[in-house]
Amino acid sequence: MNNRVSRCAMFVTPTKPRFIDKAWTRGGDVYILDIEDSIAPAEKERCRTLIRESIEKASKGGASIYVRINKPFVDADLPYAVWPGVDRIMLPKTESAAEMQHAHEIISRLELERGIPPGTIELSPMIESALGAVNIHELLTATPRKIWSQGGATGYDMAVNLGIEMFASFDQYAFPAAYVALAAMSLDIEATGGVFVPNTSGRVDQGDQAARQAAALHAAGIHHSGALHPAFIQPLISGLTPTEEEIAWAKTVVEAFDALADAGESVGQIDGKVIDKYERDTAKRTLDWAAACAAKDAYKARALSRAEAG
Structure with missing residues (x-):
C-alpha cells in the first residue's frame, strides 16, 4: 500500500x-x-x-x-x-x-x-x-x-x-x-x-x-x-488525481524530450509549446503521482471487496 x-x-x-x-x-x-x-x-x-x-x-x-x-x-x-x-x-x-x-x-x-x-x-x-x-x-x-x-x-x-x-x-x-x-x-x-x-x-x-x-x-x-x-x-x-488528459500529455512530453535528448537536443516544441528539461521533469512527476494514485485505488478496491465479502 x-x-x-x-x-x-x-x-x-x-x-x-x-x-x-x-x-x-x-x-x-x-x-x-x-x-x-x-x-x-x-x-x-x-x-x-x-x-x-x-x-x-x-x-x-x-x-x-x-x-x-x-x-x-x-x-x-x-x-x-x-x-x-x-x-x-x-x-x-x-x-x-x-x-x-x-x-x-x-x-x-x-x-x-x-x-x-x-x-x-x-x-x-x-x-x-x-x-x-x-x-x-x-x-x-x-x-x-x-x-x-x-x-x-x-x-x-x-x-x-x-x-x-x-x-x-x-x-x-x-x-x-x-x-x-x-x-x-x-x-x-x-x-x-x-x-x-x-x-x-x-x-x-x-x-x-x-x-x-x-x-x-x-x-x-x-x-x-x-x-x-x-x-x-x-x-x-x-x-x-491526474486526469486521463494530463497523463496522456505527460507521456507525450516525456517521450518527446527523451527523443530530443537522444538526438543531442535539449529544447523542442509540441504544438507550439516549448519542451525542455523542466517540462520533462514536471511531466515525470505527474506520471509518478498518477501511478501512486492508481496503486492506492487498486489496493482500496481489493480491500473493499474483501470487507464486503465478509
Missing part, C-alpha cells in the same frame, strides 16, 4: 460509532482517529480505549490510519495510539525539537514492545503557531524517524495564535504557510497544507467547495488534503 497517497484524510471520532463503523465504506485514502480537538476533556480517557478497535474498523476499506493525539497528554495518549496498523502519529501544536524527540522515544519503545518494525510509524508535527512555524527546520530534523510536515501553518489554531480572521478576502496565511513549505521542500519532505480559496464559507459539508479546494491545491502542486465531512472525500480524491 502507498501510504504517501492521502488525497483526502478525513477526521473521524472514535467515540462516535456511526462514524467509525461506516468509515471503510466512504472510500477515503486516510482516516485520522482524532482524540484531540473533537473530544471533550471528560471523554478523552474513554476515547483512548477505543482507538485500537477503531484502527481495524476504519482501515477495512484499505485506508491508511493516522492518530492525532493531544499535546498536553503525549505520555498518556501514545500507549493507546501506537499499534500495528497505525501509519502516522500527528503531534498537534508542535513548537520544539524536544517535543518531537520525546514523542519519537515513546513511539520507538512501543514499536519494540508491540512487534512493530522500528521506524514504521511516521511522526508528523502540526504547525499551528508562530513559534512552530519559526522553528520548522529544527522540528523536521529533530529525529531519525520519517517525518511529514503537517498542518501547513494555516487553520483555526494558527488564526487564534496570530490573532487574525480565519476566513478573509485575502491570504492571511501566505507568509507562514510558504515558510513552512519551503523548509519542508529544502529537506526533500513533501509539504502538505491548505491554500487560499476565495469566498470560502467555512462550511464542512459542501462538495462544490471541496472541488474548488482540490483545484487550488492541484495548481499549487499539493497532493494532500484533510476533510471533516464525507461530502469532501470524492471531490478531493477526484480533483487531486
